[in-house]
Every structure is written in structure tokens, then in C-alpha cells.
Amino acid sequence: MTSRLALTAACLLAGSAAFAQLPPAPPHGPMPPPHGAIAFQAGMVATGRVQQWLINPNGEADGLLLSDGTQVAFPPHLSAAMMQMLRPGDTAQVSGWRAPSVPVVRAQTIGANGRSVADQPPMPGMAPPPLRDPGTLVAMSAGGRIERLLYTDRGDVHGVVLADKTIVRFPPHIGAMYGAQLQPGAQLHARGWGTRGAQGTALEATSLGPTADTVREVFGGAGVPWSPRGAGPMPPAAPMMMPPPPAPAS
Template identity: 35%
Template sequence: MPVGPGNDTGSDALVSGTLSRLTINPEGTVDGFVLTDGTLVRLPPHLGSQLAALVRSGERVTVAGERRFDDEIHARVVRNDGTGASLSDQPPAPVAPVPAMLRGVNLARLSVSGVVRRVTHAPRGEPDGVMLDGGAIVKLTVPAARQFGALLAPGERVAAIGYGTRNAYGEALQATAFGAPGHVVNLYDDVVR
């Protein structure tokens, strides 16, 4: 479902470019990358370690996938143009689910602030987070993102507190509080800021 004028969603895409950086989810797993032209390429997190082994910042890649938004692609195949090696989106092997008491055990309390570089989207096109100028990724639930529509735009200054990961690939958190710097609002009643 398109989100605003000019968005071409659901069409096949074939793009080539130079990898700027890998992206991670709040659990610290690589889940995509950004090309130097700003294109965001998403992959399922179960392919993260394969992607990290396949490509490095500065290398040229070709991506075949589905265009979700003007500059966001869900990859089906990623090829390292220099080595010819590639990976394709295949369902993960079945694994036992993480016990409820262990979910989130490796997450750290983080706080970030900066200027919104881009807005990220959920599969149906709703905003669900931002990437900041310093590289941090802030994830929001879709209902929480709706509360902050005016702040979810490139160039806006935002701050967030939440739980996530900081590792060699960057920093990402699931926000429990979000807003303009100095005016951060708790998103959940039962979470201490």
C-alpha cells in the first residue's frame, strides 16, 4: 500500500551501488545495509551473519528484490560485484524459540539523539522508526510512531531512550521514550525513563 505520492511499492527492483554501512536491529543482528546513494536495503535478520561475511563498506554490490518505497528495497539476492559471491533469501532452518525469560537478556539501556536522516517503514508502509545522522537506528511501534508524525521527518532533531545494542556495526534501540531533545515522552506506562 503506497505511502504518499511517488512511492512505487511492490515492484521488482535491480540496483547496483557502493555499500556505505550495514544496519542492525535492536538485538544487534545485521538486517540490511545502506548504499552511498541513500538506498536502504533490507534483509531478514537470519541472513545477517552471511551478509556481514559477504560484503564490506566501500564494496560494490548488486541487489535484486522488491521495491517497498522510493529508496527502500527488500532484497531477495545480494551479490558482491568484486568477488561474484552472493546470497539469496531462503527460509531459515527451524530453531527452538528463545525461552521468554531469556528474551532481551543481552539488551542494554541506551539513549541517543540527533537529526533524522531517514524514516524507516513497517511492511505495510507505516513509519516505524528513524535513522539518525550519527548512524543510530531508533525503532518505534507503529502506534507510537503515529504520536510523533511531525518529528518523523528528515531534518528534525529527536531523542530516544530504550533498549538495544551497540556493536561493531552500529547502534540500534527499541524506544521506550521518544520526542524532541529535552521533551522526551514515555511510550509505555510501566517503563521508567
């Protein structure tokens, strides 16, 4: 009995020591820099007058365009708080992360009008945000002169702002494919799905072209893509191979 008690006590002590050596849970603090960020700048990274909200196709603000061309990116769950704090024409102070030669700041904190909004990680046990209703998206088209390219914080083109301030979004690989045609001053026509609201119009492009008559599907649709960097037509899909018939029973 004595040896059994001694063994039990030794196991408890070993477990307590192992538990004591576990690292503490990370404190609730600022989000870490994005993966692949080249330069982290503490304090103010950008200050300027807000020229335009950058709206995503769901109608949420996920960025700001400053008057000097700096693009400020933040997660869309901060959209309502940002819109309550500032409006176009206000001066914003932004701290966060910025890669060299990329006109995008991944915001950690944005301040304006004596207030500030920070991007914080979710608290333990916090419920996830509700799913978006796809029924709020409508079929849309937009066209005009490209006023500005929109970039990710890695420097990849993932959208444009047209002269009428409409925002056309697409994945970065589409931006790379059509890079020679996506230039400020060039004409662009897009079809896709998005929203129109008081803060702006934005759509996710499913077709692109220099005019309404020359748009082509960008996600594997039929036909020749619109001059993707001089590449030729997309190769035809491989024929579907049918499985051989089962062998007759002997």
C-alpha cells in the same frame, strides 16, 4: 468372501487415485513476495555502494543503506552471512521486491565481491533459530539530528538514523503518531533498550522527545505524549470496576 475382497480392492484403488491427485509438495525455492507487495521486479532491483549496515536493537544486521538512499531489507538470520560477504564501501547488487514510491527493497538475493546470499525458506525438519537472550539488551539513550527516516516495505516509518549513525527503532504506529516531528533535520532524543557493537548502535525506543528533558513514554506511559500530530492529551484510563460482593447465604 469374494464380495469383501472386491470391496477392499475398490477402496484401495479409490484411495490411490485420490492420493495421486494431491498436489506435489512445493519445491525448495525462493521466498514468495511479501503480502501486499505492489510490484515484483525480477532481476536486479537496486545496485549501489553500501553506506551503512542497518542494525536492529539485538545487534543483528537486517538491512543495508545504499549511498543513493535506497534501504535494503532482509531477515536477521542472514546477518552473519551478509557481514562475511560485504562491508560498507562495497558495491551490492540486489534483487527482490519493491513497491512504487517506497525507498525500500525486500531482498531476495544480494550479491557482492563475486558472492551472493539468498533468502530461502527453511528446509523441512530444520530446527528453529535459538531464542535471543534478553540479557544482551542494555538501557540506552541517544540524541541528535535526524539524518534519515527508515521505512517498512509498505512505506511506514519505523525508525530513524541519527547524525552519528545511531539507529532508533519503533513500531510503525508510533511512527505515524509522531510523524509531524519525525522529519530529517529535526532533533530527536530517545530512551530504550538496545546494543552497541562494531557494526553500529541501535535501540528500540520506549520514550521519545525533541530533547532529553521532554521525552515521553510512547507505550501508554503516564503524562502527555510529545505532540503526536497536534492531538491532545491521552484520555485517562477508565476506572477499574470491582465485582459486587456475593449475596449472603439464606
